[in-house]
Amino acid sequence: xxxxxxxxxxxxxxxxxxxxxxxxxxxxxxxxxxxxxxxxxxxxxxxxxxxxxxxxxxxxxxxxxxxxxxxxxxxxxxxxxxxxxxxxxxxxxxxxxxxxxxxxxxxxxxxxxxxxxxxxxxxxxxxxxxxxxxxxxxxxxxxxxxxxxxxxxxxxxxxxxxxxxxxxxxxxxxxxxxxxxxxxxxxxxxxxxxxxxxxxxxxxxxxxxxxxxxxxxxxxxxxxxxxxxxxxxxxxxxxxxxxxxxxxxxxxxxxxxxxxxxxxxxxxxxxxxxxxxxxxxxxxxxxxxxxxxxxxxxxxxxxxxxxxxxxxxxxxxxxxxxxxxxxxxxxxxxxxxxxxxxxxxxxxxxxxxxxxxxxxxxxxxxxxxxxxxxxxxxxxxxxxxxxxxxxxxxxxxxxxxxxxxxxxxxxxxxxxxxxxxxxxxxxxxxxxxxxxxxxxxxxxxxxxxxxxxxxxxxxxxxxxxxxxxxxxxxxxxxxxxxx
Numbered sequence: 166x167x168x169x170x171x172x173x174x175x176x177x178x179x180x181x182x183x184x185x186x187x188x189x190x191x192x193x194x195x196x197x198x199x200x201x202x203x204x205x206x207x208x209x210x211x212x213x214x215x216x217x218x219x220x221x222x223x224x225x226x227x228x229x230x231x232x233x234x235x236x237x238x239x240x241x242x243x244x245x246x247x248x249x250x251x252x253x254x255x256x257x258x259x260x261x262x263x264x265x266x267x268x269x270x271x272x273x274x275x276x277x278x279x280x281x282x283x284x285x286x287x288x289x290x291x292x293x294x295x296x297x298x299x300x301x302x303x304x305x306x307x308x309x310x311x312x313x314x315x316x317x318x319x320x321x322x323x324x325x326x327x328x329x330x331x332x333x334x335x336x337x338x339x340x341x342x343x344x345x346x347x348x349x350x351x352x353x354x355x356x357x358x359x360x361x362x363x364x365x366x367x368x369x370x371x372x373x374x375x376x377x378x379x380x381x382x383x384x385x386x387x388x389x390x391x392x393x394x395x396x397x398x399x400x401x402x403x404x405x406x407x408x409x410x411x412x413x414x415x416x417x418x419x420x421x422x423x424x425x426x427x428x429x430x431x432x433x434x435x436x437x438x439x440x441x442x443x444x445x446x447x448x449x450x451x452x453x454x455x456x457x458x459x460x461x462x463x464x465x466x467x468x469x470x471x472x473x474x475x476x477x478x479x480x481x482x483x484x485x486x487x488x489x490x491x492x493x494x495x496x497x498x499x500x501x502x503x504x505x506x507x508x509x510x511x512x513x514x515x516x517x518x519x520x521x522x523x524x525x526x527x528x529x530x531x532x533x534x535x536x537x538x539x540x541x542x543x544x545x546x547x548x549x550x551x552x553x554x555x556x557x558x559x560x561x562x563x564x565x566x567x568x569x570x571x572x573x574x575x576x577x578x579x580x581x582x583x584x585x586x587x588x589x590x591x592x593x594x595x596x597x598x599x600x601x602x603x604x605x606x607x608x609x610x611x612x613x614x615x616x617x618x619x620x621x622x623x624x625x626x627x628x629x630x631x632x633x634x635x636x637x638x639x640x641x642x643x644x645x646x647x648x
Contacts, residue, residue, distance in 0.1 A: 196610075199262040202248045203609035203620050204601075204632065206267055208584045209244050210639040215302040215583075217243065217576075220295045231283040237270035238280045239295075239573070244268075246577035249601060251557035253278045263611040266618065281566040289568045293368070296576050297391045300364060304395050307583040310358045319401040319423065319524075321537075322366070322388055323544040324408055326352040326377050329552065329559055337564035340373035348373045349559055351551075351571055352380060354388035355544050356395065362582055362594045363547055365575045366391040370568040377407035382416045389420040401425055401524065403541040409521065411477050411484055418486060418523065425522040425538045428490070433479075434519055437472055437490050445470040446494070449532055467495045471531045476521050488523040491535055551578060554597045581605075587638045588631035603628040604635060 218236035225235040245256040256274040264271065272280075284292075304310060310320075330348040331339050341347050354367040367388035369380055385402060392400050400422040404413070409426045417424045428434050451467035474490035494515040520538050529537060555574035559567040578597060585600045586593040592600060609620040626632065 197262060198266075198611040200264055200267060200609050200611065200620075201258070201261065202605050203607045203622055204584075204605035204635070205244055205248055206620065207632075207636045207639040208247055208580060208605065209240065209268065211303075211306060211584055211587075212240060212243065212299075212580055214639065215299060215306050215580075217299055220298055220302075224295050224298075225288065225291050227280065227283050227288050229283065231279045234270065235280075238272055238277060239292075241270065241272050242277055242281075242573045243577045243580060246555040246574055247581055247601070248605060249554070251555055252560045253281070254560075266611055267620075278561070281561060281569050282563050284563075284565040284569045286565055286568075289370075289565055289572065292569055292572045293387070296368070296572050296579075297366070297387070297394075299576055300366065300391065300579050301394045303579060303583040307586045309364055309579075309583050309586055310356070310361050310396060311586075319528075320392060320396045320398040321357045321540070321543075322385075322392060322400045322402045322422065323355045323357070323363070323541050324353070324381060324385060324388070324402060324404040324413075325541075325544045325548070326350055326371075326407075327548040327552075328373065329556055331373075331559055335562040336559065336567070337562060338372040338567075342373050342375065343377065349564075349567060350375045351548075351556070352377075352384055353544065353547065353575075354384055355547050356388075356392055356400075357543060358396065358398065360590075362586075363543055364579050364582055365547065366395070368571055368575045370564070370571045372564075378410050378413060381408055381410075382412040385413055385416045386420060389417065389422055399423060401537070403538060405541070409476075411480065411486075414476065414486055414521075415484070423523045424486075424488075425520055425524065425534070425541070427518070427520045427538075430517060430519065434490065437474055438492050438517055438519065441470050441472050441492065445472075447532060449493070449535065451495070467493060469493045469531055469535045471526075471534075474521060486521075486523065488521055489526065489534075490519055490521055491531060491538070492517055492519045493535055494518075547578075550597050551575075554578070554601075584635055584639075588634045592631060604632055607632060 217240055221239040222236035225239065226232065227235060241256065241259060245259050248258055250256050250258060253274050256277050259268070259271045260273065327350070328342050328344045328346050328348045329351055330346050336349065338349055339347055342350055350371040350373055352369045352371060353365055355363040356366045357363040367384050369384050371380060389400055401424070402417040402422050403425045404427070406427040406429050409428050414424050414426060446468040447470065449467050449469050469491065471489050471491045474488060476486040476488060477484050494517050497514055497516045522534055522538070524534055551574060555577055556571070559570060561567050561570065581597050581600050582593060584604065585595065588604065592603065607622055607626065609622045612619045612621060622629075622632070
């Protein structure tokens with residue numbers, strides 16, 4: 166058999182290939198009745214039913230003609246982000262084919278850019294208030310926070326910041342922060358209930374060189390105010406050691422929340438750890454744990470214990486916060502042979518991770534509260550999700566415009582999540598990119614008959630059932646198309 170014949174056969178059994186049935190393949194951009202993101206129709210219908218237009222028109226007061234029709238401009242920006250826009254120029258994806266027949270009030274990218282550049286810090290705060298009200302109304306339209314309820318369960322509020330990298334020297338406020346990357350700092354607070362996907366309840370854009378805890382007190386206060394409107398559960402605020410300070414923890418406790426915050430291993434904390442009795446340590450299920458059915462316990466190199474602890478004990482009585490110091494220890498694999506034989510064993514052969522919590526031990530025992538605290542990492546997934554969508558770029562040179570862009574990106578995130586919850590619990594926990602691929606970026610052809618518009622979507626679309634469920638909920642039952 167010749168090499169050429171062998172190559173041809175191999176090619177013939179390969180995977181998906183371009184059809185060569187026709188002698189030539191051509192492409193022409195000339196169809197006025199096509200839309201690339203038919204899923205925007207039910208999603209923006211959901212936004213309208215949650216009052217996005219009215220909220221922006223009522224509470225946003227950007228001056229001059231650039232701020233006119235604020236509701237339509239905010240909706241255009243949010244809709245573009247839902248469809249995949251991550252820059253102002255990308256908003257042009259709203260102005261193609263039949264989009265003008267499906268939607269009204271679509272603005273050109275240049276108009277939307279001028280609108281954002283007119284923002285001041287006060288207007289950003291107005292937009293923050295709109296985002297909070299919008300989320301509350303979305304929760305009334307979709308099962309955003311539905312979960313298997315248990316007695317005394319807590320709503321998890323996670324606080325953390327992230328650096329959004331920028332390039333060039335025209336970005337106001339850009340600087341080098343803790344990550345060593347030049348950018349701007351975005352501080353977020355998310356709300357999660359057991360079994361539900363997270364939503365973002367507060368956000369703030371800060372200078373790139375800002376320390377993590379700066380402004381966290383105000384953000385926690387705003388976040389918990391929104392949480393109270395969404396859930397009657399007792400909130401649990403989780404954060405890493407950068408936020409272990411009296412202002413942040415005090416704001417949470419004052420608002421009636423519990424806290425679970427990682428602490429730095431300073432002298433006071435080390436002294437408390439040293440006083441833990443050796444019999445108090447419990448083996449826990451950790452990353453490499455194995456369950457032993459014979460002894461009915463986990464075999465793991467990680468152990469956890471706790472001791473009573475008063476945070477900020479060096480301050481006046483009113484500033485002190487009583488609670489529990491929960492400590493997790495794992496073997497230090499880098500210990501020297503002398504240390505491994507027991508010399509200086511307390512802080513050399515073990516590595517300690519401690520956090521302070523005000524959760525009563527009747528509500529969560531040591532093992533449970535430790536596992537709950539470790540789930541704080543869910544906010545990192547939200548950071549990655551945003552950076553993979555609308556926050557891939559901060560599009561303006563003006564700080565206030567980028568701060569407004571962050572708030573709009575958060576609204577788009579929550580709106581996308583709310584739309585997904587209407588189709589079932591599994592899509593709701595997917596990433597924004599997955600939801601967009603399955604429910605938003607669905608091509609459709611427009612047809613009009615008897616003054617009624619019909620969206621003709623691809624036959625055998627794998628997620629047809631979910632899409633139809635979303636459309637039915639927001640736009641009413643679709644009219645069966647006739648062939």
